[in-house]
Amino acid sequence: MGMTMTQKILAAHAGLDEVKAGQLIEAELDMVMGNDVTTPPAIDVFRKSGRDKVYDRKKVALVPSHFTPNKDIKSAEQALRLRAFAEEQDLFYRFEQGKETMGIEHVVLPENGMIMPGDTLIGADSHTCTDGALGAFSTGVGSTDLGCAMATGKAWFKVPGALKFHLTGELKDPCTGKDLILYIISKIGVDGALYRSMEYSGPGVKTLSMADRMTVCNMAIEAGGKNGIFPVDDITLEYIKRVAPERYEAGDFTIYEADEDAEYDEVYEIDLSEIPLMVAFPHLPENGRAVGTFDPIEIDQVVIGSCTNGRIDDMRLAARFLKGRKVASHVRCIIIPGSQRVWNQCLKEGLFDIFTAAEAVISAPTCGPCLGGHMGVLAAGERCVSTTNRNFVGRMGHQTAEIYLAGPPVAASSAIMGRVAGPDELPEL
Amino acid sequence: MDAKGKVFKYGENVDTDVIIPARYLNTSDPDHLAAHCMVDLDPSFVERVKPGDIIVAGRNFGCGSSREHAPVAIKAAGVSCVIAPSFARIFYRNSINMGLPILECAEAAEGIEDGDEVEVDFSSGMIHNITKDETYKAQAFPEFIQKIIASNGLIGYITK
Numbered sequence: 172m173g174m175t176m177t178q179k180i181l182a183a184h185a186g187l188d189e190v191k192a193g194q195l196i197e198a199e200l201d202m203v204m205g206n207d208v209t210t211p212p213a214i215d216v217f218r219k220s221g222r223d224k225v226y227d228r229k230k231v232a233l234v235p236s237h238f239t240p241n242k243d244i245k246s247a248e249q250a251l252r253l254r255a256f257a258e259e260q261d262l263f264y265r266f267e268q269g270k271e272t273m274g275i276e277h278v279v280l281p282e283n284g285m286i287m288p289g290d291t292l293i294g295a296d297s298h299t300c301t302d303g304a305l306g307a308f309s310t311g312v313g314s315t316d317l318g319c320a321m322a323t324g325k326a327w328f329k330v331p332g333a334l335k336f337h338l339t340g341e342l343k344d345p346c347t348g349k350d351l352i353l354y355i356i357s358k359i360g361v362d363g364a365l366y367r368s369m370e371y372s373g374p375g376v377k378t379l380s381m382a383d384r385m386t387v388c389n390m391a392i393e394a395g396g397k398n399g400i401f402p403v404d405d406i407t408l409e410y411i412k413r414v415a416p417e418r419y420e421a422g423d424f425t426i427y428e429a430d431e432d433a434e435y436d437e438v439y440e441i442d443l444s445e446i447p448l449m450v451a452f453p454h455l456p457e458n459g460r461a462v463g464t465f466d467p468i469e470i471d472q473v474v475i476g477s478c479t480n481g482r483i484d485d486m487r488l489a490a491r492f493l494k495g496r497k498v499a500s501h502v503r504c505i506i507i508p509g510s511q512r513v514w515n516q517c518l519k520e521g522l523f524d525i526f527t528a529a530e531a532v533i534s535a536p537t538c539g540p541c542l543g544g545h546m547g548v549l550a551a552g553e554r555c556v557s558t559t560n561r562n563f564v565g566r567m568g569h570q571t572a573e574i575y576l577a578g579p580p581v582a583a584s585s586a587i588m589g590r591v592a593g594p595d596e597l598p599e600l
Numbered sequence: 601m602d603a604k605g606k607v608f609k610y611g612e613n614v615d616t617d618v619i620i621p622a623r624y625l626n627t628s629d630p631d632h633l634a635a636h637c638m639v640d641l642d643p644s645f646v647e648r649v650k651p652g653d654i655i656v657a658g659r660n661f662g663c664g665s666s667r668e669h670a671p672v673a674i675k676a677a678g679v680s681c682v683i684a685p686s687f688a689r690i691f692y693r694n695s696i697n698m699g700l701p702i703l704e705c706a707e708a709a710e711g712i713e714d715g716d717e718v719e720v721d722f723s724s725g726m727i728h729n730i731t732k733d734e735t736y737k738a739q740a741f742p743e744f745i746q747k748i749i750a751s752n753g754l755i756g757y758i759t760k
């Protein structure tokens with residue numbers, strides 16, 4: 172029987188010719204990642220393993236991004252433990268604030284050329300599934316897995332079955348990958364892909380940018396999925412050629428394709444041209460509705476950033492709708508470039524001039540308000556339109572606060588209008 | 601036989617909050633966690649459970665937060681094995697990593713009743729219901745997972 176793309180990558184990393192859904196395997200890892208919250212307990216686990224050294228100093232990435240720049244003494248101490256361990260282990264990749272390599276873990280790994288097509292990686296963070304956009308197998312795990320994987324370079328997996336999303340057509344401007352994934356989750360629900368891979372295919376794939384694909388894979392976990400994955404095409408190859416020129420030239424990657432007769436639990440046909448601008452209402456990502464189909468909702472804050480929508484493409488889109496306009500007087504519009512590289516690029520392209528003229532505030536790269544950490548925590552009853560990925564109760568602050576998930580065009584338009592709004596409601600310039 | 605005991609049977613979607621409520625998470629001491637295991641679902645569980653007993657439940661066992669404390673509490677309470685048609689993904693990982701054997705078997709979850717005497721063989725995946733004299737087959741653990749469980753969890757396995 173044929174294998175899905177994910178199954179082929181896992182089989183190769185387990186040294187097996189064939190695997191099938193449900194099988195338990197042990198696979199070699201090409202990268203192991205942790206952040207400032209999950210790494211400290213993993214260091215304790217690593218110590219218990221009795222090893223002195225991590226399995227490969229080039230394949231362990233510890234990225235402080237949740238509460239950094241340190242928001243309080245506790246988070247400062249967590250980040251310090253991570254930093255000291257990285258120093259002790261002489262890790263190859265470092266992510267110190269201000270350096271080009273730093274930022275939110277799922278933004279910087281691909282951007283720094285650390286993930287190649289065909290790789291297998293784990294991260295002690297549920298949104299590690301983002302990297303499936305590059306045709307890699309990538310999934311989130313717990314701190315024990317991280318600690319043991321730092322020691323051994325291996326992890327065990329239960330081979331997932333898969334849902335296939337066959338894409339045709341092209342997204343209508345200014346819809347993005349965010350609208351596509353919010354649409355999919357509204358159809359299949361927050362456990363619609365439980366245990367399974369979400370594999371994308373079809374002629375529509377080539378119309379999606381790398382940024383779109385990363386946003387789509389990022390939210391696989393919001394559908395309960397184990398991973399999201401895109402086939403490798405010219406767009407992927409151009410991307411890795413740019414971010415990892417040496418490894419690209421050396422052919423240091425493998426392209427896997429799903430077999431013709433691969434088995435899928437379900438196949439969904441999606442015409443991209445029919446996807447509307449979407450907003451997911453509180454308090455679940457599956458509560459997606461098309462913009463223009465609900466009554467006006469007044470808001471207090473807008474957040475544009477995160478591992479879902481903090482890339483340069485997202486910043487450009489936000490700038491396109493903020494340009495020449497002003498944020499509504501009662502709204503705080505917080506813009507958080509997802510990495511230092513994105514931040515520097517915004518500066519270079521003059522996007523910050525547009526943001527400041529619109530009276531938005533610009534933050535250093537951080538997860539910040541996405542998990543209710545800092546830089547924009549909500550008070551009781553406040554409403555926020557956010558380009559992040561979770562709108563659970565209390566995620567961004569008080570339990571009675573409300574989060575509306577959307578892409579950058581809707582977030583920017585909402586900031587101007589002071590209510591949840593799409594770009595076609597904006598006044599003419 | 602790798603596990604043998606009396607069955608405690610529960611329903612679907614048993615979440616990590618009822619397995620070990622967040623109010624007891626100010627410690628990771630297994631004995632302390634075991635003393636509150638299942639308290640919000642079955643307050644008498646802790647008094648009745650004996651070493652080797654088995655939990656059988658409905659689908660999606662262990663859903664909710666990714667706390668590793670949940671399988672630790674069940675294991676420290678003396679439970680030798682959990683059987684359900686399906687487990688939440690991160691709970692599944694955490695259980696194996698903490699050395700708590702868990703088996704997916706819809707037939708067993710259907711056929712076994714509360715109080716039945718059951719034995720399980722991890723290497724073959726055979727589940728024998730002594731009370732009803734029925735046998736069900738789960739997927740056997742591959743050798744390395746058996747080793748992880750025999751080593752009392754992933755840490756023990758990699759330090760071998």
Ligand code: SF4
Binds near residue numbers: 236275277296478560
């Ligand atoms: S931006 Fe939000 S979802 Fe992404 S890694 Fe940070 S906290 Fe997690």
